[in-house]
Amino acid sequence: MFKATVYVTLRESVLDPQGNAVQESLHTLGFDEVGEIRIGKYMQLDINVNDKAVANERVKEMCEKLLANTVIEDYRFEIQEV
Amino acid sequence: MNFAVIVFPGSNCDIDMYKAVEDCLGESVDYVWYQEKDLSKYDVVLIPGGFSYGDYLRPGAMASLAPVMQELKKAAENGKLVLGVCNGFQVLTEAGLLPGALRRNQSLKFRCEIVDLLVENNDSPFTLDYQIGETIQIPIAHGDGNYYCDPQTLQELEQNGQIVFRYNGTNPNGSIANIAGIMNREGNVLGMMPHPERAVHEWLGSEDGKRMFTSIIRYWREKNGAA
Numbered sequence: 001m002f003k004a005t006v007y008v009t010l011r012e013s014v015l016d017p018q019g020n021a022v023q024e025s026l027h028t029l030g031f032d033e034v035g036e037i038r039i040g041k042y043m044q045l046d047i048n049v050n051d052k053a054v055a056n057e058r059v060k061e062m063c064e065k066l067l068a069n070t071v072i073e074d075y076r077f078e079i080q081e082v
Numbered sequence: 083m084n085f086a087v088i089v090f091p092g093s094n095c096d097i098d099m100y101k102a103v104e105d106c107l108g109e110s111v112d113y114v115w116y117q118e119k120d121l122s123k124y125d126v127v128l129i130p131g132g133f134s135y136g137d138y139l140r141p142g143a144m145a146s147l148a149p150v151m152q153e154l155k156k157a158a159e160n161g162k163l164v165l166g167v168c169n170g171f172q173v174l175t176e177a178g179l180l181p182g183a184l185r186r187n188q189s190l191k192f193r194c195e196i197v198d199l200l201v202e203n204n205d206s207p208f209t210l211d212y213q214i215g216e217t218i219q220i221p222i223a224h225g226d227g228n229y230y231c232d233p234q235t236l237q238e239l240e241q242n243g244q245i246v247f248r249y250n251g252t253n254p255n256g257s258i259a260n261i262a263g264i265m266n267r268e269g270n271v272l273g274m275m276p277h278p279e280r281a282v283h284e285w286l287g288s289e290d291g292k293r294m295f296t297s298i299i300r301y302w303r304e305k306n307g308a309a
């Protein structure tokens with residue numbers, strides 16, 4: 001069995017108003033060193049297959065079909081054996 | 083003429099949509115539950131606003147995979163009229179029936195107010211009864227109405243006359259090119275953030291939405307030669 005960790009964020013070309021708002025708030029708190037912030041989603045999936053390559057392929061398909069909207073979002077994932 | 087109003091768990095403008103068809107047209111209209119798999123008796127499919135599946139993951143993402151959607155895609159391919167309002171627009175983009183996507187409003191605020199819309203195209207089954215360049219007043223109520231598409235798609239939308247409504251004056255959500263509503267290339271699927279079904283009587287604040295419904299029926303009658 002594998003554990004997949006999926007990260008979804010807005011694409012670089014798409015403005016992230018939440019990120020901008022949080023950046024401003026951190027500046028207000030004095031964290032002037034903070035540059036651009038991108039806010040996204042974190043998902044953890046248990047994948048019941050025996051082959052890591054298969055898990056990779058299946059998770060990629062899940063991201064393309066549902067977990068991310070690739071018109072506005074980028075995704076990346078990690079797969080760990082458990 | 084038969085209208086369907088699709089109801090997902092979390093739809094909340096389904097009754098408004100149903101009443102708008104009844105009040106404006108007096109035509110036959112049914113609620114159709116999202117698990118239904120047959121839309122063959124309907125001429126027009128309306129996808130109402132709301133928060134289908136609680137907006138989980140992304141607005142419209144889960145609803146776009148509901149059982150009724152396979153049938154809806156077939157209906158759209160066969161040229162039936164499909165109108166998605168607000169969450170219905172989000173469902174249509176998530177389902178790939180319309181290009182682009184709807185992001186969180188730039189202000190990060192839920193906006194609920196009457197806005198001015200510019201009619202950009204009246205050569206569509208949904209807008210025959212409007213004038214090009216006319217400004218109409220239609221309410222909005224959304225937190226994720228910020229339309230986005232890549233520059234190439236935008237160029238295609240502009241060139242093909244697929245941009246049907248734009249915000250006139252203030253843009254309430256930051257959408258690209260002030261887009262409020264678009265249709266597919268074939269012109270039988272339209273999605274828009276503003277709610278025409280909430281603007282069908284003077285006492286609702288505006289009756290400018292009524293002509294969307296009268297346009298649909300006029301188009302259908304002209305096409306089918308029916309009185």
